[in-house]
Amino acid sequence: MSQVYSEDSIRVLKGLEPVKERPGMYTRTENPLHIIQEVIDNAADEALGGFGSVIAVTLHSDGMVSIEDDGRGIPIGIHPEEGVPVIEIVFTRLHAGGKFNKKDGGAYTFSGGLHGVGVSVTNALSTYLGVTVWRDKQVASLVFSGGDVTEALAVRPATRGEKKNGTRVTVAPDPKYFDSPNIPQAELERVLRSKAVLMPGVKVTLTNEKTGQTHTWLYEDGLQGYLREHIEDEPLIPYFGGEWFAPAGDETYAKGEGAAWVLAWTAQGGLVRESYVNLIATPAGGTHEAGVREGVFGAVKSFIELHALLPKGVKLISDDVFARTSFVLSAKVLDPQFQGQTKERLNNRDAVKLVAQATRPALELWLNQHVDYGKLLAELVIAQAQARNKAAQKVEKRKSSGVAVLPGKLTDCESTDLLHNELFLVEGDSAGGSAKMGRDKEFQAILPLRGKVLNTLEVDKDRLFANNEVHDMAVAIGVDPHGPNDAPDMTGLRYGKICILSDADVDGSHIQVLLLTLFYKHFPKLVEMGHIYIARPPLFRIDVPARGKKLAQKVYCLDAEELVRIQDKLLKDGVKDGAWQVSRFKGLGEMNAEQLWETTMNPDTRRLSQVALNTERVVDDGASQLMMTMLMGKGEASSRRAWLEEKGNLVNADI
Numbered sequence: 049m050s051q052v053y054s055e056d057s058i059r060v061l062k063g064l065e066p067v068k069e070r071p072g073m074y075t076r077t078e079n080p081l082h083i084i085q086e087v088i089d090n091a092a093d094e095a096l097g098g099f100g101s102v103i104a105v106t107l108h109s110d111g112m113v114s115i116e117d118d119g120r121g122i123p124i125g126i127h128p129e130e131g132v133p134v135i136e137i138v139f140t141r142l143h144a145g146g147k148f149n150k151k152d153g154g155a156y157t158f159s160g161g162l163h164g165v166g167v168s169v170t171n172a173l174s175t176y177l178g179v180t181v182w183r184d185k186q187v188a189s190l191v192f193s194g195g196d197v198t199e200a201l202a203v204r205p206a207t208r209g210e211k212k213n214g215t216r217v218t219v220a221p222d223p224k225y226f227d228s229p230n231i232p233q234a235e236l237e238r239v240l241r242s243k244a245v246l247m248p249g250v251k252v253t254l255t256n257e258k259t260g261q262t263h264t265w266l267y268e269d270g271l272q273g274y275l276r277e278h279i280e281d282e283p284l285i286p287y288f289g290g291e292w293f294a295p296a297g298d299e300t301y302a303k304g305e306g307a308a309w310v311l312a313w314t315a316q317g318g319l320v321r322e323s324y325v326n327l328i329a330t331p332a333g334g335t336h337e338a339g340v341r342e343g344v345f346g347a348v349k350s351f352i353e354l355h356a357l358l359p360k361g362v363k364l365i366s367d368d369v370f371a372r373t374s375f376v377l378s379a380k381v382l383d384p385q386f387q388g389q390t391k392e393r394l395n396n397r398d399a400v401k402l403v404a405q406a407t408r409p410a411l412e413l414w415l416n417q418h419v420d421y422g423k424l425l426a427e428l429v430i431a432q433a434q435a436r437n438k439a440a441q442k443v444e445k446r447k448s449s450g451v452a453v454l455p456g457k458l459t460d461c462e463s464t465d466l467l468h469n470e471l472f473l474v475e476g477d478s479a480g481g482s483a484k485m486g487r488d489k490e491f492q493a494i495l496p497l498r499g500k501v502l503n504t505l506e507v508d509k510d511r512l513f514a515n516n517e518v519h520d521m522a523v524a525i526g527v528d529p530h531g532p533n534d535a536p537d538m539t540g541l542r543y544g545k546i547c548i549l550s551d552a553d554v555d556g557s558h559i560q561v562l563l564l565t566l567f568y569k570h571f572p573k574l575v576e577m578g579h580i581y582i583a584r585p586p587l588f589r590i591d592v593p594a595r596g597k598k599l600a601q602k603v604y605c606l607d608a609e610e611l612v613r614i615q616d617k618l619l620k621d622g623v624k625d626g627a628w629q630v631s632r633f634k635g636l637g638e639m640n641a642e643q644l645w646e647t648t649m650n651p652d653t654r655r656l657s658q659v660a661l662n663t664e665r666v667v668d669d670g671a672s673q674l675m676m677t678m679l680m681g682k683g684e685a686s687s688r689r690a691w692l693e694e695k696g697n698l699v700n701a702d703i
Contacts, residue, residue, distance in 0.1 A: 091116075119215060170217075344411055552633065
């Protein structure tokens with residue numbers, strides 16, 4: 049770094065030097081398309097003003113590009129103040145051009161150019177720029193290189209048969225200023241096609257000398273034809289197009305300001321959204337797009353409210369209307385203010401009101417004249433609103449540092465052997481405490497559940513994690529909720545056996561059913577792969593006294609039926625009737641740790657039932673789903689009652 053900092057250290061950039069020093073401030077430097085587009089925009093401005101009907105672009109075999117129009121031609125006389133030819137000023141001076149004067153009678157009332165730097169940038173970043181002008185029965189030519197004049201202005205009389213008006217600019221971009229010297233032809237074609245679309249009746253051509261091909265665009269039906277070409281699916285309602293431009297004497301806007309548009313709503317497929325200001329593409333949108341959103345949203349909302357179509361509890365926002373909307377918008381603004389020289393976004397605040405005022409009344413009128421189509425559109429919009437509300441209610445799995453946090457009430461096992469590990473989902477904290485003390489901590493994990501689990505048959509997958517118990521089970525198991533046709537990631541599964549452990553009473557059976565509903569509906573792969581089990585704790589205990597050489601013993605019975613069988617066996621073994629004592633467990637919480645281990649958790653003595661679909665009777669016919677819906681559906685009370693009245697006596701049979 050130089051140690052000297054004096055008056056000589058200050059450098060003043062003159063002419064086009066700022067562009068050459070910092071080209072990225074003035075244009076896109078990925079490729080030369082934008083500096084070519086600056087010239088195309090000038091030709092389009094002539095056509096927009098009604099002074100031309102042809103724009104011809106040629107890609108020469110030597111890499112140069114020519115843009116020719118049949119407009120008025122750039123003035124070739126001497127500038128009254130600068131004393132040099134006007135055509136030279138246009139190509140060599142920043143902030144010089146014919147688009148500053150926007151008053152009535154100005155050369156360009158509506159144009160994309162506003163800074164006066166466009167073709168000056170093109171000139172500065174080109175090794176060759178040649179200009180030919182036909183004007184006032186004369187032909188003028190001028191050549192530049194790197195922004196400097198290399199061939200002074202030469203003017204001659206036009207010959208018989210030569211064109212009368214127009215401009216041709218031939219450009220050779222300097223490759224040192226661009227990441228790639230090649231002009232992307234597909235993007236160039238899109239630019240030229242859009243010019244033809246936005247100016248019905250103007251013929252735009254692109255000729256490639258290397259391939260010998262010429263593309264021609266001429267749209268008589270303008271925006272609607274363009275959108276129809278690019279939209280994939282047939283719209284739900286007819287294309288809605290229109291235009292509004294301020295008349296002379298309008299109190300708010302200048303004569304001619306306004307917009308033309310066409311909109312389409314589709315149920316699926318890709319969307320097309322393009323906007324333009326004075327024929328300049330604005331891929332980043334801006335205030336004119338905000339205006340069309342405001343106007344269309346206001347019209348659709350007004351229609352829905354007028355016809356009382358909005359369901360209770362649903363609130364519409366603009367995104368609901370535009371979620372499936374394609375549009376092409378062409379706005380005319382007297383003095384457009386763009387964001388940056390590349391003009392990708394319009395910033396004029398009054399453009400919002402201008403475009404909204406143009407679109408809303410027209411769409412409101414059309415919808416109320418075509419009520420059936422309006423209701424179709426309303427259905428689409430309301431469905432989007434409901435989907436948005438549903439998505440907003442989605443509850444994600446709680447995470448910390450990107451890793452799912454195991455629930456605090458989970459008492460995990462020490463082993464990492466998936467096939468050997470077991471998780472017991474235990475009803476109640478009391479039983480959970482006994483299970484923790486009685487388990488084999490090497491391979492058995494305990495997750496106590498508080499109260500009745502949520503009936504999840506009709507709960508959307510995205511809302512499951514709103515319930516703490518379900519959230520904790522999913523995190524502990526290590527598998528996310530999924531559907532029967534999904535392919536969930538099973539690599540996170542932490543236990544080979546997931547055992548439901550609840551009281552051997554009606555409440556316990558209810559908890560079993562609720563958990564089985566959860567696994568059937570939201571974790572079907574766990575059921576299909578045989579990971580779900582039901583632990584079967586005893587309901588009764590028989591204390592048999594010592595007799596002879598036989599010691600006193602404790603016998604556990606699953607249910608009343610087994611109790612009767614055991615008592616009959618004792619009588620056959622010679623035990624006197626009434627010598628034994630029968631105890632009934634009110635719940636798992638009454639068992640101590642040793643009893644719970646012995647009866648329910650010890651692999652050698654427990655009774656564990658694996659849960660599986662009855663494949664003999666359910667063969668992809670939906671019967672299983674219908675049965676679960678009838679048993680657990682919220683609106684199926686009458687069906688359940690009828691089923692219970694018919695099947696209730698078969699409760700112990702194989703239904």
